[in-house]
Amino acid sequence: MSSSSDFDLPQRIVRAARKVTGSTPAVLHEPSFRGNEWNYLKECLDSTFVSSVGKFVDRFEADLAAYTGARFAVAVVNGTAALQVALRIAGVTSGHEVLVPALTFVATASAVVHCGAVPHFVESEEESLGVDHHKLREYLRGETAMRDGQCVNLRSGRVIRALVPMHTFGHPADIIGLLEVAREFGLVLVEDAAESLGSTVGGRHTGTFGLLGTLSFNGNKTITTGGGGAILTDDPEIAKRAKHLTTTAKVPHRWDYVHDEVGYNFRMPNINAALGCAQLEQLPELLVQKRCLYGRYLDAFRDVTDVRIHGEVEGRRSNFWLQTLVLDPSVAHERDAILTATNDAGVMTRPVWKLLHQLTPYEKHPRMSLQVAESLAQRVINLPSSAPLGGS
């Protein structure tokens, strides 16, 4: 049925992956520390400013803004915290619904819940692995009504306040189409760019299309600060409020401890920012390596039938954070056999996340038809993606 090879599909995939990874075990993703990490950490320790105040936090924020083209970047403790605060600033509050893809890491939904709101799961498309704006528009036209400029879910009676697209594995979603949907239904667009540092749409960096965008620098990301995230925005008032809320909402004073609203302890420590500054310097080179790695996988899998290596849509540039193998629907039933064979062979692979509407805490949450997401969940496998595999 599937191929004429001497090997069954799992073994063909192991063999193809090993053309890239070689015979030594390969993890899914590990960071590279080949730049100034050491110097900046030492400088940070020597200054004793390892914590909430220090020059590396300021520099990291300036460097991120310069790199992404956002006017402002606010460094925080991780991507989940970044998204929670971005949503709060976007006006998401108790009783609202927020549209999030079913196909995303659980943090996208957790951040919504931490705001007291309800995640409402929406469909993905095969082309980008991101939210399908055509189907979303159609769904919202049928299921919601505009009242006083707010989009009301006719089934739940709740206001749908925001839309949070996510750029899956660094592959940009169709953000232009999604912006149009957000505009039509009065939704604030908050862009979860946790996975897409370095990815662009029409030359513009992901995370800069919405009112706010968020980044993550967890250890498995393209660059890491140990744990960390950032909020991007072009609006000076929003940036100011993001900094205020993430630093306990303390009002500046020579000595008084006055906090004018309930804030968060979400600031990024200076020592983590020091690591981030060094990592960001190497981002252009890491992106080149990751693009080369994509080319190597394309080449290695050229003759493997029934699978494809996920690539780019015209006009959108991926950071290729996690290399993505997509199975043909005809071999979707082999997913677990492929995961077993590859991991047994020291080629670390992972399926995409379990879809959020299928997790216990979200099984009764609102959702549209999720056929494509459900199909992708059975067919998407990430391959070893560390930058040095692309060649140095």
Next chain:
Amino acid sequence: MSSSSDFDLPQRIVRAARKVTGSTPAVLHEPSFRGNEWNYLKECLDSTFVSSVGKFVDRFEADLAAYTGARFAVAVVNGTAALQVALRIAGVTSGHEVLVPALTFVATASAVVHCGAVPHFVESEEESLGVDHHKLREYLRGETAMRDGQCVNLRSGRVIRALVPMHTFGHPADIIGLLEVAREFGLVLVEDAAESLGSTVGGRHTGTFGLLGTLSFNGNKTITTGGGGAILTDDPEIAKRAKHLTTTAKVPHRWDYVHDEVGYNFRMPNINAALGCAQLEQLPELLVQKRCLYGRYLDAFRDVTDVRIHGEVEGRRSNFWLQTLVLDPSVAHERDAILTATNDAGVMTRPVWKLLHQLTPYEKHPRMSLQVAESLAQRVINLPSSAPLGGS
């Protein structure tokens, strides 16, 4: 009226403080990195495990448990996060009230709000700067009723679920008396030991008396991880749940991403834990220095009338995290003049926090009479407290 000195009180205080700090400017508190910080950070970078997995997190947790005598320690991203998760595990949820001192850092109350609950502010005592258990008992007897084993606030109708004493500046509160109050009123005691690593009551470490206790390793604390905190408990099920909740509630599996409840991204990164391991090795020495520093201030202020250096209650040992000057009520009106004179002279001092019930977000929250806390807020000043000032 005040003294027979040639100097007015602010200048007498500057002169006394400078006997300890010398003539060079002294900050309120800075960390000391004189041990293995450098080696462990290097080891961490070389391993590439800087983030959510790594041996330093495990080691830091084991070292903390060994040091405090708690059976389990769970390292998290900061003290606020530790308290929020501890309260959630203690059963605090939307609509509950939680008793917290008005005299504490704002994070104690923020953590309550982040659980959806309502901080209810309670009185402090002059002797320990902690919650006054005598007055609290009397207040609860008058204002609450037990219904189905739960303490109900008769004014608000809400259940009071937990009591969160805090060991102010490292000086232990009367935790034994507070435990008795908690028992009488069916309250879960969650101990905010953010400031009291190294402080003990009857030889037992603060943070280990309640069902759960929490620590902080912010940059201004006795030891630091850049940003960090920990949850302490003797209960294996609670420890397991704390780890689970703080690591996105992911269920272990070879590759599947299943999360069985709404969790948090609150884990401590390995790079911060590496710093913590090195710092914890030096804690005994730091405590000696801080105790010496207390002795030096006692000595320096011996002849300054109308003020006292806050010391220990019998049977309770302070870590002397922040050295504490307490003004006599007769000179409370000189507080701001003293703050100005000392800070102008390069002797960094700070008042205690603005009382929480006086902050805008909490001005309408329930509270008992807070006369002592209000008096202390006008009379407590922290002096430069870095360990090396105690002598090395």
